[in-house]
Amino acid sequence: MPAEHWTPPxxxxxxxxxxxxxxxxxxxxxxxxxxxxxxxxxxxxxxxxLATGTEDIITAAHRELREEANLDATQLHLEQLxxxxxxxxxxxxxxxxxxxxxxxxxxxxxxxxxxxxxAAWTPVTDILSGRTRLAFDHEKIxxxxxxxxxxxxxxxxxxxxxCAPTFTINDLxxxxxxxxxxxxxxxxxxxxxxxxxxxxxxxxAERRAGRGRPARLFRSGTxxxxxxxxxxxxxxxxxxxx
Amino acid sequence: MPAEHWTPPxxxxxxxxxxxxxxxxxxxxxxxxxxxxxxxxxxxxxxxxLATGTEDIITAAHRELREEANLDATQLHLEQLxxxxxxxxxxxxxxxxxxxxxxxxxxxxxxxxxxxxxAAWTPVTDILSGRTRLAFDHEKIxxxxxxxxxxxxxxxxxxxxxCAPTFTINDLxxxxxxxxxxxxxxxxxxxxxxxxxxxxxxxxAERRAGRGRPARLFRSGTxxxxxxxxxxxxxxxxxxxx
DNA sequence: TCAAAAGTGTTGTAACTACACCCATGA
DNA sequence: TCATGGGTGTAGTTACAACACTTTTGA
Numbered sequence: 001m002p003a004e005h006w007t008p009p010x011x012x013x014x015x016x017x018x019x020x021x022x023x024x025x026x027x028x029x030x031x032x033x034x035x036x037x038x039x040x041x042x043x044x045x046x047x048x049x050l051a052t053g054t055e056d057i058i059t060a061a062h063r064e065l066r067e068e069a070n071l072d073a074t075q076l077h078l079e080q081l082x083x084x085x086x087x088x089x090x091x092x093x094x095x096x097x098x099x100x101x102x103x104x105x106x107x108x109x110x111x112x113x114x115x116x117x118x119a120a121w122t123p124v125t126d127i128l129s130g131r132t133r134l135a136f137d138h139e140k141i142x143x144x145x146x147x148x149x150x151x152x153x154x155x156x157x158x159x160x161x162x163c164a165p166t167f168t169i170n171d172l173x174x175x176x177x178x179x180x181x182x183x184x185x186x187x188x189x190x191x192x193x194x195x196x197x198x199x200x201x202x203x204x205a206e207r208r209a210g211r212g213r214p215a216r217l218f219r220s221g222t223x224x225x226x227x228x229x230x231x232x233x234x235x236x237x238x239x240x241x242x
Numbered sequence: 243m244p245a246e247h248w249t250p251p252x253x254x255x256x257x258x259x260x261x262x263x264x265x266x267x268x269x270x271x272x273x274x275x276x277x278x279x280x281x282x283x284x285x286x287x288x289x290x291x292l293a294t295g296t297e298d299i300i301t302a303a304h305r306e307l308r309e310e311a312n313l314d315a316t317q318l319h320l321e322q323l324x325x326x327x328x329x330x331x332x333x334x335x336x337x338x339x340x341x342x343x344x345x346x347x348x349x350x351x352x353x354x355x356x357x358x359x360x361a362a363w364t365p366v367t368d369i370l371s372g373r374t375r376l377a378f379d380h381e382k383i384x385x386x387x388x389x390x391x392x393x394x395x396x397x398x399x400x401x402x403x404x405c406a407p408t409f410t411i412n413d414l415x416x417x418x419x420x421x422x423x424x425x426x427x428x429x430x431x432x433x434x435x436x437x438x439x440x441x442x443x444x445x446x447a448e449r450r451a452g453r454g455r456p457a458r459l460f461r462s463g464t465x466x467x468x469x470x471x472x473x474x475x476x477x478x479x480x481x482x483x484x
Numbered sequence: 485t486c487a488a489a490a491g492t493g494t495t496g497t498a499a500c501t502a503c504a505c506c507c508a509t510g511a
Numbered sequence: 512t513c514a515t516g517g518g519t520g521t522a523g524t525t526a527c528a529a530c531a532c533t534t535t536t537g538a
Contacts, residue, residue: 008255008256008292008293009294010252011252011254011255011292012250012253013250013255050250050251050253051250053253054329057325057327080324080325083299083322083324083325083340085255085298085299085340087296094295094296096255096299098327168517169517169518170516185501185502186516186518187503187519188500188502190517190518190519191518192499192500195499208509209516210509210511210516211509211511211515212508212509212510212514212515212516212517213509213516213517214516215516215517216517216518228498231500410490411490411491412489412490427528427529427530428490428491429490429491429530430527430529432490432491432492434526437526450536450537451489452489452536452538453487453488453489453536453538454487454535454536455488455489455491455534455535456489456490456535456536457490458490458491470525470526470527473527
């Protein structure tokens with residue numbers, strides 16, 4: 001181990017954001033097109049370096065979210081996903097990146113930041129299938145974020161955050177199906193979610209959508225952790241959704 | 243956002259280690275007594291700065307584990323726990339620490355490193371009860387590590403790593419009870435662990451321990467994720483074990 | 485023969501899957 | 512009246528807690 005007056009090597013600290021939303025019942029992730037080298041022109045997760053030496057890491061995450069997704073992030077569910085610091089992951093030098101996971105209902109169209117030539121919602125399947133490749137190790141980060149989001153749906157009331165203020169049980173089911181990448185039995189789902197105490201509460205109103213019986217509308221309850229949990233089906237073979 | 247030739251502020255990157263082991267069926271964590279300021283003389287989690295600008299983070303964690311616990315870490319279960327970077331958490335400057343969780347069977351007595359005046363296994367309850375206070379934000383890190391370890395016992399075959407190469411089902415039960423801080427029904431535990439396919443396999447031998455019927459000895463199977471999981475009892479009130 | 489620890493059987497319940505079935509609506 | 516989606520009933524299954532019970536040993 002180093003002695004007395006040795007000083008440790010400094011690193012550059014960045015944050016990367018995995019921001020999921022649902023559009024037309026399809027899971028999308030926010031990507032930016034890199035405006036500068038390295039990986040110029042390639043899609044990447046939004047993110048950036050700490051702005052000052054005293055900025056908190058999660059504050060930096062919120063700031064990037066605001067800058068790149070045009071979203072006031074203070075009210076948003078944001079959680080640390082992991083830290084990625086393999087030497088050589090960024091050709092500019094030793095960059096260690098703390099990844100955060102953000103999940104939200106239908107978000108506004110993103111706003112391009114200075115480092116982001118262009119920002120867009122991209123279906124997650126595009127990346128999983130290899131059709132879209134990401135800069136740096138961002139495919140790995142996205143994969144970890146997706147797995148975390150899937151697990152969170154099982155044990156938390158997160159799914160309601162994807163929905164409008166009032167929603168039908170079928171709306172909620174579409175959230176689970178989109179994130180998990182599976183099909184669920186609507187009759188069993190109907191009862192399972194209602195069996196969780198204070199997960200969703202009836203608003204009294206109904207929604208008529210063309211033909212078919214009107215669906216009851218619900219709003220989120222106060223419960224945050226689901227008991228019993230909504231266990232996802234065992235991922236048999238390919239887990240790529242759809 | 244900063245423009246053109248701005249360079250991001252550097253930070254110092256450290257690793258901290260939450261190393262659990264079991265001694266006499268009591269969960270212990272490895273602590274070092276800080277030999278230098280800040281928090282000189284106070285117990286802390288082992289850890290330290292990156293040695294070089296190109297050292298991988300997990301490599302640094304393994305190195306510190308070897309230096310401070312006198313343990314060849316290459317074979318050890320080690321997983322990233324989280325990153326702690328609140329400004330001001332270290333009075334020396336902007337230090338961001340990546341915490342790792344290590345879990346192992348009965349480990350050798352630790353070896354004091356250069357920065358560690360003294361290293362010792364400490365019962366986790368001593369910290370949870372507030373009897374022992376830790377430097378920096380290490381109590382928070384330890385708490386997160388404990389929660390992670392508890393959750394891992396439910397879904398992975400980690401518990402067998404706490405045991406000797408061959409062990410009885412009661413040995414295994416003591417691991418769960420020590421980490422979870424609860425008492426379990428030995429008859430139900432007996433069958434639950436055996437119901438998991440390839441979790442533990444009989445070695446054929448038995449162990450006689452004073453009075454009572456001899457217990458069959460088992461060794462670890464190849465299974466890493468448990469299905470069905472061994473769900474821990476709902477944490478009712480105080481979660482401090484014992 | 486008794487205490488102690490290992491191991492087995494059984495009962496009741498919670499949660500679940502699969503699927504048959506009924507209800508309410510718009511075209 | 513029929514297709515469509517909302518909602519209910521129910522049978523069979525799995526996992527489990529609780530606890531009575533038998534087995535095998537050392538003292």
